[in-house]
Amino acid sequence: MDNAIFSFPKPINEPVKAYAPGSSEKSSLKKTLTQLSSEEWDIPLVIGGKEIRTGNTGKVVMPHDHHHVLATYHKAGEKEVQMAIDAAMKAHKDWSELPWVERASVMLRVAELLSTKYRYLLNASVMLGQSKNPFQAEIDAPCELIDFLRFSTFYASQVYADQPYSETGILNRMEYRALEGFVFSLTPFNFTSIASNLNMAPAMMGNVAVWKPSTTAIHSNYLLMKVFQEAGLPDGVVNFIPGQGSVIGKVVTASRDLGGFHFTGSTSTFNTLWRQIGENLGNYKSYPKIVGETGGKNFIFVHPSAPALDVATAIVRGAFEYQGQKCSAGSRAYIPASLWKEVKDYVGDMLKEIKMGDVQDFTNFINAVIDEASFDNIMSYINYAKQSPDAEIVFGGNGDKSVGYFVEPTVIQTTDPMFKSMVEEIFGPVITIYVYDDAKYEETLELCDRTSPYGLTGSIFARDRYAIDMAFNKLRYAAGNFYINDKPTGAVIAQQPFGGSRASGTNDKAGGPLNLIRWTNARCIKEALVPPTSYGYPFLGEK
Ligand SMILES: NC(=O)c1ccc[n+]([C@@H]2O[C@H](COP(=O)([O-])OP(=O)(O)OC[C@H]3O[C@@H](n4cnc5c(N)ncnc54)[C@H](O)[C@@H]3O)[C@@H](O)[C@H]2O)c1
Numbered sequence: 001m002d003n004a005i006f007s008f009p010k011p012i013n014e015p016v017k018a019y020a021p022g023s024s025e026k027s028s029l030k031k032t033l034t035q036l037s038s039e040e041w042d043i044p045l046v047i048g049g050k051e052i053r054t055g056n057t058g059k060v061v062m063p064h065d066h067h068h069v070l071a072t073y074h075k076a077g078e079k080e081v082q083m084a085i086d087a088a089m090k091a092h093k094d095w096s097e098l099p100w101v102e103r104a105s106v107m108l109r110v111a112e113l114l115s116t117k118y119r120y121l122l123n124a125s126v127m128l129g130q131s132k133n134p135f136q137a138e139i140d141a142p143c144e145l146i147d148f149l150r151f152s153t154f155y156a157s158q159v160y161a162d163q164p165y166s167e168t169g170i171l172n173r174m175e176y177r178a179l180e181g182f183v184f185s186l187t188p189f190n191f192t193s194i195a196s197n198l199n200m201a202p203a204m205m206g207n208v209a210v211w212k213p214s215t216t217a218i219h220s221n222y223l224l225m226k227v228f229q230e231a232g233l234p235d236g237v238v239n240f241i242p243g244q245g246s247v248i249g250k251v252v253t254a255s256r257d258l259g260g261f262h263f264t265g266s267t268s269t270f271n272t273l274w275r276q277i278g279e280n281l282g283n284y285k286s287y288p289k290i291v292g293e294t295g296g297k298n299f300i301f302v303h304p305s306a307p308a309l310d311v312a313t314a315i316v317r318g319a320f321e322y323q324g325q326k327c328s329a330g331s332r333a334y335i336p337a338s339l340w341k342e343v344k345d346y347v348g349d350m351l352k353e354i355k356m357g358d359v360q361d362f363t364n365f366i367n368a369v370i371d372e373a374s375f376d377n378i379m380s381y382i383n384y385a386k387q388s389p390d391a392e393i394v395f396g397g398n399g400d401k402s403v404g405y406f407v408e409p410t411v412i413q414t415t416d417p418m419f420k421s422m423v424e425e426i427f428g429p430v431i432t433i434y435v436y437d438d439a440k441y442e443e444t445l446e447l448c449d450r451t452s453p454y455g456l457t458g459s460i461f462a463r464d465r466y467a468i469d470m471a472f473n474k475l476r477y478a479a480g481n482f483y484i485n486d487k488p489t490g491a492v493i494a495q496q497p498f499g500g501s502r503a504s505g506t507n508d509k510a511g512g513p514l515n516l517i518r519w520t521n522a523r524c525i526k527e528a529l530v531p532p533t534s535y536g537y538p539f540l541g542e543k
C-alpha cells in the first residue's frame with residue numbers, strides 16, 4: 001500500500017517537432033522510414049509477457065502502397081483469448097496493490113522512452129502502417145500519446161488526493177480500488193495515442209487489460225506493447241491479442257471477470273459490444289463499466305459575419321487532414337449564400353496546391369485511406385452524390401486503389417439539408433456543403449442540431465458575438481467539443497478534454513480525471529476513533 005503522499009507537478013504538452021527542411025529530426029525520420037520499409041516484422045501475441053505465435057496469420061501492408069508488406073501478424077483464437085484473460089487476472093492482485101506512484105513511474109518511463117529513444121521509430125511505424133504524413137504522425141504518436149501518459153499520472157494524483165470530510169471523533173477515507181476484474185480495451189486504427197490510452201488509463205488506476213488492437217494499426221501497436229514491456233510494465237498487466245474482433249469479443253464478454261470495457265471506434269461496433277455485455281448480465285461478478293467514444297458527423301457552421309478565408313482554411317484542414325479519418329473531422333458545413341462563392345474560391349485555390357501520395361514524400365498533404373473496405377465505402381458515398389439530382393461534386397470526386405487507397409479531397413454541395421452525406425458518418429476526405437439563406441440563420445442552427453444522431457464536435461464561425469451566443473445555446477447538445485472560429489479537429493490533452501454524447505459515446509473525456517475515475521471502484525472506510533458505549537439518544541432520559 002502507499003506509504004506517502006506524492007504531489008505531481010502539472011506536466012506541459014509534449015512539443016511538436018516541425019520536421020523542417022534541413023533539420024536533423026527530418027533526416028533521422030527519413031533514415032528510419034527507409035530502414036523500416038526494408039523490414040518485414042513477425043508480430044506475435046503477447047500474453048502474460050510471453051510471445052505466442054498461433055500460425056494463423058494475416059498481413060500488414062502500407063495503405064499507400066498495398067503491395068508492400070510491413071509485417072505478418074498472428075491471430076488469437078478462442079484459446080488464446082482465454083489465456084489472455086487468465087494472465088490478466090493473475091496479474092491483478094500484485095498490480096492493483098502496488099503503490100500507485102510505482103504505476104505512475106511506469107507510465108512516465110513509457111512516455112520518456114517514446115519522447116526520446118523510440119520517437120522516430122514510432123513515427124515511422126505510424127506513417128507507413130497507418131498512412132499519416134509526418135505532422136499527423138507526430139501529433140498522434142508520440143505527442144498525444146505522451147500527453148495521455150504524463151497527464152494521467154498528474155490527474156491520478158488528484159483523484160487519489162480527493163478524500164471525504166471527517167467530523168470530530170471519526171476518520172473517513174476513500175480507497176480508489178481497481179475494478180474487480182479485467183478491462184477489455186478495443187482500439188481503433190486512426191489514433192495510436194488512443195490505442196495506448198485505452199490500456200494505460202485503466203492500468204494507471206491499478207487495472208489489468210486484455211487488448212485487441214485494430215487490424216490496420218497492428219504495426220505501431222505492437223511496437224507500443226514492446227515499449228510498455230521495456231518500461232517495466234509487469235507481465236500480464238496488458239495482454240496484446242490481435243485477431244478477429246467478433247471472435248475475441250464473444251469470449252471476452254462471456255467472461256465472469258469482465259470488469260470494464262474501454263472502447264473507441266465506430267458507433268455500430270460499440271452498440272454490438274454493449275448488447276453482448278447486456279446479454280451476459282447476471283453472469284458478471286460486478287456490473288462492467290462501459291466507456292466508449294464513437295463516431296461523429298461534425299459541423300462547421302458559418303454566420304454571414306465570418307471571414308471567408310478563415311472558413312475555407314477550417315474546411316480544408318478540418319475535413320481533409322489525415323484523409324478525414326478523425327472522429328472529429330468536419331464533414332458537413334452550413335454556409336450562408338452571401339459567403340459561399342468567396343469560400344468556394346478559397347477552398348478551390350487551396351485544393352489546387354494540395355498534393356496526394358506516398359508518406360515518404362514529405363510534400364504530400366494527403367495520403368491514403370486505411371484499407372480497401374474504407375476506400376470502397378467512401379467512394380460509394382461519392383458515387384451516390386454523383387448520381388443524385390440533389391447534389392453535385394464541387395471539388396475532387398475521384399479515387400484510385402491500384403497502388404494505394406487514394407481518394408481525392410472531395411466537396412459535395414447539396415440542396416437537401418437531410419442528404420445522406422449530411423447525416424451519416426463517412427470517415428474519409430469528404431465534406432458536404434448546404435448553402436442556406438442568410439435570413440434563416442436561427443432556423444438553420446435548429447436544422448443542424450437535429451440533422452444527425454451524433455454529438456461529437458462542431459464549429460461556429462462568426463464575428464458577430466450575438467450570433468456566436470445564439471449558436472452556443474441552440475447547439476448545446478450537438479457537440480461535446482465546440483469550437484468558436486476554429487476547425488473542429490485537433491483537441492489537445494489537458495486543453496480541450498475530448499468526447500461527445502448522443503451517438504458519439506459516453507463522453508467521459510479521454511485523458512482527464514472523468515475518464516480515470518471510471519476505472520476505479522471506490523471503497524469508503526469510516527473509523528470511529530472512540531467508539532460509543534451506550535445505545536441511547538439524549539432525549540430518551542426525559543418524558
Ligand atoms: N469519439 C472518439 O474519440 C473517436 C476517436 C477515434 C475514432 N473514433 C471512431 O472510430 C471509427 C473508426 O475507427 P475504426 O474503423 O477502427 O472503428 P471500428 O469500430 O471498425 O473498430 C474499432 C475496433 O473494434 C474492432 N471490432 C470491429 N467489429 C467488432 C466486433 N463485431 N466485435 C469486436 N470487435 C470489433 C476492430 O477490429 C477495432 O479493433 C469512426 O467511427 C470514428 O469516428 C472515435
Ligand SMILES: N[C@@H](CCC=O)C(=O)O
Pocket residue numbers: 190191325326327328329488489490491492498
Ligand atoms: N482528438 C482528436 C480526434 C480523435 C478521433 O479520431 C481531435 O480532436 O482531432
